[in-house]
Amino acid sequence: MNKPILFNPYIIALITLLPMTIVYFFIQRRKKIKLKTEKESYRKFKKEEVDMNNLMNSINKSSQLHRELSRKYHPDRFLDQEKKTFAEELMKEINGNKTDYNKLLDLKEKANHKLTNKT
Structure with a gap:
């Protein structure tokens, strides 16, 4: 079978x-x-290319620039109320961008233009 x-x-x-x-x-x-x-x-x-110059500046120089800007543009240094409120907003941006060197440089130019001009 x-x-x-x-x-x-x-x-x-x-x-x-x-x-x-x-x-x-x-x-x-x-x-x-x-x-x-x-x-x-x-x-x-x-x-992807990395901008090494920007990276090294962000690492090495950003803390120094942050210290300089926070001293120079602290709101307590200004007597005029308009400049003082601008300085408060500027300090918020400065503290928010502690490690971004290029942004801190832009903020420095903006602050120099706005706060140091006698207009």
């Missing part, structure tokens, strides 16, 4: 191994896609 096709050992092995191989290939594919996106993001980061 012939055995039914389902009880053939080759068919049983095929039925059990097929789902495992499909899962294995999907996992490998997902790993390749993840690796590919990581490489692309690294390449994008590598291509």
